[in-house]
Amino acid sequence: MASPESSSVAPGSFALGAAVAAMLLLSSPASAQGAADAPGPSESASHPKGQYAALDALPDWGGIWFLNRRPPGGAGPPQPRLKAEYLGRYEQWRSETSANQGVTRRNRSNCSPPGMPRIMQLAQYPYEFLFTPGRVTINQEAWMQTRTIWTDGRGHPEDPDPIFMGHSVGRWEGDTLVIETVAILDELEFASGALHSPEFRVIERIRLSDENPDVLVNQLRMEDAQALAEPFELTVTYRRDRDGSLIEFQCSENDRNPVNAEGETQFD
DSSP states (O other), rough: OOOEEEEEEEEEEEEHHHHHHHHHHHSSSOOBBBGEEEEEGGGGOOOOOTTTGGGGGGGGOOSSSEOOOOOOOOOOOOOOOHHHHHHHHHHHHHHHHHTTTTTTOOOOOTTTTTTGGGGGGGGSOOOOEEEEEEEEEEEETTGGGEEEEEOSSSSOOOOOOOSSSOEEEEEEETEEEEEEEEOOOTOOSSBTBOOOOOOOOOEEEEEEEOHHHOOOEEEEEEEEEEBBSOOOOEEEEEEEEOOOOOOOGGGGOOOOOOTTTTTBBOOO
């Protein structure tokens, strides 16, 4: 699969695109004291009233989206070039997995989600994109995961707590949503068996295909000076089901992790 063109995005540079920012500001209801008192673009997520009309200028991503699988017999997914300690940990994982007939040992519940960036590469279970003033929300049916991408001009927190989805901020470049995500838990794999450091950063460029408006293209670039010898890039695509909807996914009802004599949950 072809990799996207390289593009380095500086931390903290993600603000709402100028055109959309202007529309959000102009569509804000002016108070009795004049337009200066209306909420500005940086407040749009917490003061959305009067700013919904501007969303009509954004591209149509309605419906739900399914990941396009790679064709049988085709080339496998690209593999990251890891450095030192991270390469050693990957080699150990591969050796253990091979010795265990392909079964991967986990240190957490099977009902815990994969988190970023693998949430954006899940087959079978669809995605839904919601546009509201100051944010884009991505719902993923598997594990009922939710991502929030702030498009109201805010930057990343100075010292964010690492979480499954990380902290995402974005901006629109024409019809392309550019997203930067940091603060992703470093115990999560970003590719099979590959771990990352706390410096890990994911940049996504999501847009409709030029050839087919019912195909969505996501170009991902992953950067990590500690773990990666070079940025890791891949492209995934999704196909649209205009009339579909997400259904409830309740993993905990089927969680069958064993429990030892002391009542502690064991993870296979």
